[in-house]
Amino acid sequence: MSFTSLGLSAPILKAVAEQGYDTPSPIQAQAIPAVLEGKDVMAAAQTGTGKTAGFTLPLLELLSRGTKAQAGQVRALVLTPTRELAAQVAESVATYGKNLPLRSAVVFGGVPINPQLAKLRHGVDVLVATPGRLMDLYNQKAVKFNQLEILVLDEADRMLDMGFIRDIRKILAVLPKERQNLMFSATFSDEIRQLAKGLVNNPVEISVTPRNAAATTVKQWICPVDKGQKSALLIKLIKDNDWQQVLVFSRTKHGANRLAKNLEEAGIKAAAIHGNKSQTARTKALADFKSGAVRVMVATDIAARGLDIDQLPQVVNFDLPNVPEDYVHRIGRTGRAGASGQAVSLVSAEEIKLLNDIERLINRLLDREQVEGFTPVHPLPESRLTQGGKASHGRRNANAGHRDGQRSGDVARGHKPNDKNPRHQRSAQGDKDAAKPARAPRANGDGRRQNDSQPQGKAAAPHAQGPKPTGERRSHSGGNRSRNPQG
């Protein structure tokens, strides 16, 4: 299977080839023809499966066949839950559309609106947006949808989690009824199906990603540690293992700031990224992290989904996520493209319940590796997969229908890209969402991308030794429900 057989035209194929891709990922192979046929699509896929290119390519193809956008009009609208994701998708659109006479733009909050107004004035063929700023622009009559042909809802489940449902419905209400709809979501929860009901018509359903896909390529383990020792442990891990690019997840914004400061004090370049930071600071933190100017990026779950950092080798959960599904999304930031990746979680006794929830979700117990000198005074209780009485408090219900089946087996990365041979067999799925090459694509004929220079293999890091548990506990109120039942 190659991209050339999917019905895409030369300008697009050329752009794809210049990125070094020749083999469509499973989701691309299914989504591209369906979209080109004008069908609605509902796909369960996470970032890293080639999802972004899966809709970007056919969307550009369809738009290239039609009439260009008139003043103030938008022909295709892509909605994403975070600003960073919007920027990333927009980059993908620009990359794959570079040989086409189409205009694209990205709009989101936190940055001046005037440049966005100017860009929209002439009309754009593709607009990537976060909901809030889009509504703002629409209310200012800076954007019109009379000419809208295609709507893409990316990370739809995240949108619901984040309470965007109302905005989404408002936006849907002002779009032409006649249009093509593409909806992407990590899972098909009940809420998502509910939303889909009023959105997609007789959709082609695609499901390529097992929720725990990353499990196949990411080495995961946990380090039991006392809460107060986490910073020191993290510093030791980074220094001892010489980790050069580490994405660290913190549960809170404040915690992220504090940790970044601790790391800096320990001589480790670090930056925090979260929703309370200015957009300027967020953009800079991400850019510095990608470029290597900063060694550690401490993030809240703003970065849990979708963020695409090429060849990211190491993810650390400084705190476990409150929602077990987010664990899967977090570690999905590494181990992409068949490259090796590692994800370590620093777990204190009070997090045992969260750990249990995660282990049940991924249906496996994580290896524990005690780091010398960090044996917790409060031992981390044994965890177990079974028992615990249904372990869930409703939160899991949303995914119930999705849970069975899928083990970590083959799936997502079905194409087993050979990480030693990026030039052949490179499937767009591999790198992140295929889509965006963060730095200028090199297109030097051999089909490699600039940062192929990054070490992929990193001899499985040496991690700790000799464990030693202890105990304590604390309860985490169960009811974890962040989804709005129907809007």
Next chain:
DNA sequence: AAAAAAG
């Protein structure tokens, strides 16, 4: 309980 997103 926390996170993001309009300002």
